[in-house]
Amino acid sequence: MPESNQLSASFRDPSGFLFTRDGVLLRQINRSYADEYTRLMDSGLYDRLVKAGLLIPHVEADQAPVQAEFVFKVIQPERVPFISYPYEWSFSQLKDAALATLSIQKRALKAGMSLKDASAYNIQFVRGKATLIDTLSFGLYKEGQPWDAYRQFCQHFLVPLALMAHVDVRLSQLLRVYIDGVPLDLASRLLPFRTRLDFGLLTHIHVHAGAQTRYADADVKQTAPRAQMSQNAFLGLLESLEGAVRKLEWKPAGTEWGNYYDITNYSDAAFEHKKQLVGEWTARIEPSVVWDLGANNGVFSRAAAASGAFTVAFDVDPAAVEQNYRQVKAAKEQTLLPLVLDLTNPSPSLGWANRERDSFAQRGPADLVLALAVIHHLAISNNVPLPQLADFFAEAGRRLILEFVPKSDSQVKKLLATRADIFPTYTLDGFEAAFAPRFKILEKVDLRDSERTLYFMEVR
Amino acid sequence: MLFSPPPYLDPGSGSIIIQVLIASLLAIGIALRASWSKIKSLFGKKDQAVDQDDDNADA
Numbered sequence: 258m259p260e261s262n263q264l265s266a267s268f269r270d271p272s273g274f275l276f277t278r279d280g281v282l283l284r285q286i287n288r289s290y291a292d293e294y295t296r297l298m299d300s301g302l303y304d305r306l307v308k309a310g311l312l313i314p315h316v317e318a319d320q321a322p323v324q325a326e327f328v329f330k331v332i333q334p335e336r337v338p339f340i341s342y343p344y345e346w347s348f349s350q351l352k353d354a355a356l357a358t359l360s361i362q363k364r365a366l367k368a369g370m371s372l373k374d375a376s377a378y379n380i381q382f383v384r385g386k387a388t389l390i391d392t393l394s395f396g397l398y399k400e401g402q403p404w405d406a407y408r409q410f411c412q413h414f415l416v417p418l419a420l421m422a423h424v425d426v427r428l429s430q431l432l433r434v435y436i437d438g439v440p441l442d443l444a445s446r447l448l449p450f451r452t453r454l455d456f457g458l459l460t461h462i463h464v465h466a467g468a469q470t471r472y473a474d475a476d477v478k479q480t481a482p483r484a485q486m487s488q489n490a491f492l493g494l495l496e497s498l499e500g501a502v503r504k505l506e507w508k509p510a511g512t513e514w515g516n517y518y519d520i521t522n523y524s525d526a527a528f529e530h531k532k533q534l535v536g537e538w539t540a541r542i543e544p545s546v547v548w549d550l551g552a553n554n555g556v557f558s559r560a561a562a563a564s565g566a567f568t569v570a571f572d573v574d575p576a577a578v579e580q581n582y583r584q585v586k587a588a589k590e591q592t593l594l595p596l597v598l599d600l601t602n603p604s605p606s607l608g609w610a611n612r613e614r615d616s617f618a619q620r621g622p623a624d625l626v627l628a629l630a631v632i633h634h635l636a637i638s639n640n641v642p643l644p645q646l647a648d649f650f651a652e653a654g655r656r657l658i659l660e661f662v663p664k665s666d667s668q669v670k671k672l673l674a675t676r677a678d679i680f681p682t683y684t685l686d687g688f689e690a691a692f693a694p695r696f697k698i699l700e701k702v703d704l705r706d707s708e709r710t711l712y713f714m715e716v717r
Numbered sequence: 718m719l720f721s722p723p724p725y726l727d728p729g730s731g732s733i734i735i736q737v738l739i740a741s742l743l744a745i746g747i748a749l750r751a752s753w754s755k756i757k758s759l760f761g762k763k764d765q766a767v768d769q770d771d772d773n774a775d776a
Binding site for chain 1: 728732
């Protein structure tokens with residue numbers, strides 16, 4: 258029998274788990290989840306959610322289980338092209354993930370079911386839309402029952418969104434520290450007083466935080482039998498959460514590179530030449546996954562995605578990623594995923610035993626990496642020696658399109674204006690010598706009307 | 718009975734208590750809205766608030 262590997266991110270739920278066999282992603286559903294799975298499928302809830310793009314589609318697979326003593330069924334879910342995490346999402350991505358979760362929960366209630374968790378990690382962007390990927394998230398709902406996942410929803414969605422909207426958009430990075438969502442008491446202390454004047458934020462964050470402290474030692478079994486709420490009350494709660502989420506707004510303005518393309522030293526000719534080369538070279542190798550590192554708002558990611566490749570557009574600036582995501586939504590683009598990532602400190606592996614959330618590198622390699630006008634930021638601003646950059650790019654992807662920005666370029670001059678030039682090897686020759694051990698140059702073109710050079714390379 | 722079967726997350730006592738309080742408060746609003754739309758329908762006005770969540774798919 259082929260080897261099966263249980264995925265380390267899905268160990269918490271006794272209802273089943275994910276595993277891979279021969280590169281195919283499968284999910285074992287245990288007998289303890291038989292009633293729930295049957296209700297999900299037979300009530301029409303599954304069909305409605307899949308049709309709305311809110312739940313990942315699956316087929317029942319004729320595959321041997323991993324743990325035969327517990328098995329009810331084995332299903333094969335559609336594979337997500339790139340797994341991303343909430344600390345890599347822009348404001349609107351997290352907001353859409355929150356609204357999708359609430360929309361799913363409302364539809365579930367109508368079918369006599371209720372989400373037993375509301376984890377942001379259960380949402381992924383599939384065909385440009387926030388989609389629930391955990392088919393085993395649905396529990397049976399009985400009138401009177403409150404929402405077990407209420408606290409989790411607040412910590413994973415409402416709290417970080419409120420902090421991003423009312424304090425600073427960079428606070429999304431708290432999700433990287435607190436893997437089960439930002440603690441309510443911390444949020445309550447960080448949020449400004451005006452958030453107490455908003456009924457939704459007052460109740461779901463501030464009062465909620467107070468209640469947690471007050472009832473921290475209370476026995477759930479004592480309080481629980483009295484804690485009943487009607488289905489109307491449940492719907493009221495969901496609508497209140499939805500209203501609170503919808504009201505939170507953040508507009509990208511005034512950040513460093515938000516209007517990068519207006520202040521660049523690029524001529525239109527160089528810009529168009531670069532776009533044309535990226536498009537041509539990408540189309541030539543027909544990659545299935547492209548990573549654009551330093552994508553800004555995704556102009557060149559789109560030149561790559563035009564070849565049909567699924568393109569992940571990473572940028573450190575939340576404003577650029579937000580702009581990019583809004584474009585994806587407006588044009589209903591299905592093969593582009595904008596994400597926030599600091600290349601000088603990319604997402605680490607996180608969680609229990611460091612195995613729950615994959616690092617940036619673990620999610621690769623891509624078929625093609627774009628590194629357009631980023632090398633000077635890494636080599637000069639961040640002092641990374643060129644051979645180390647070659648190693649990094651060689652591990653990230655099998656092929657590389659890299660734009661070399663020389664010292665004579667005004668952008669590099671700006672970086673060197675306030676510091677000593679300790680980079681004697683940062684030249685075209687120095688760059689080629691440093692990358693030669695890891696890469697073979699396929700093509701090298703001087704960009705028209707510019708001092709920059711575009712390289713098309715392949716890992717040796 | 719509240720938890721049958723036992724929840725797979727710990728919902729937290731404070732979170733359960735506060736959500737039941739908030740939800741009960743909001744239920745009054747929902748009930749009022751429902752009666753109001755009934756009254757309106759007596760006068761031949763159609764209720765547009767129903768089934769809003771079906772458009773959320775595009776949110």
